[in-house]
Amino acid sequence: MTRTFFVAGTDTEVGKTYVTAGLLASAAARGLKTAAVKPVASGCTETEDGLRNEDALQLQEAMTMDLPYQQVNPIALEPAIAPHIAAREAGRVLDVGRMAGVCRGVMSAGADLVLIEGAGGWRTPLGPRSFLSQLPRELDIPVILVVGMQLGCINHALLTAEAVRRDGLALAGWVANFVRDDMARPQENLATLQSLLPAPLLGIVPHDPGADFRRAAEHLDISPLLSP
Incomplete structure (x- = not known):
């Protein structure tokens, strides 16, 4: 399943x-087949390909399935700005239905764990x-919340968790990521x-200037995501 x-x-x-790749590496260490999707990404670099x-390349490196880049990151935008602004400047429309179609394709490819x-x-925003x-x-999938541990994170985390619940989705777990030391x-x-977020803590990731997702994986426990 x-x-x-x-x-x-x-x-x-x-x-x-960083955390998503760490979760993928943690799952791979348990022998699970993994895949990931970054549906829309701004801040892309022009290459011969x-x-x-x-970020999408890092996910591609961390997952175990061999998927083409276009399936991992179907919408790539060059400027490192808000996606809806980058799309507008490029004359593109960001369509949720199209993104969902790509995600469903990956979800049906045979992985044990898919992270979007x-x-x-x-x-x-994607558009007006x-x-x-x-x-x-x-x-209709549950959410994992990455909390950037810095001043203001409690308010941001609680408001996000509230918005997730109001949108009718389950908060499956959260990760405390120390973005500062x-x-x-x-x-x-x-x-x-821990006392206020209504979901299990999947890990406390210490600050790592090198941002090596393999080290992050050592601090993550995906067990709550695998329980029935």
Whole structure:
């Protein structure tokens, strides 16, 4: 049975890709077949093979299935700006239905675990009346929340968890990712989040300047994601 989760962040630059790749590596260490999708990515670089995104390439490296880049990252946008603005400047329309179709293709490819990584925070716009949060709703899949451990993270985490629940989706788990090494009162913040977030803590990832997802995997426990 394929288990699929949408990985959301409390904000941009909170380590969604780093944690997603770590979760994939943790699953692979348990002998699971894994796949991932980054449906839309801005900040891509032009290569001889076309536009490529560093985050999507990292997911491609971390997963065990051999999928073509276009299936991992179907929508690649060059400017490192909000996706809906980058798409508008490129004359493209970001369509949730098309993204869902690509995701379903990966979900049916035979993996044990599929992780679909979002962009930015939960309410990242795709257009005038659409948001990326509509994708997990369309797919009806639970959410993993990456909390960037820094000042303000409690408010961001609780508001995101509330929005996920209001959208009718389950919060399957959350990860505390220390994006800084100088956070004041880290244990107190962790304790507050654990007492208020209605989902299991999948891991506490220490700050790693090298951002090696293999090291992140050592601090992650995917067991709650695999329980019936």
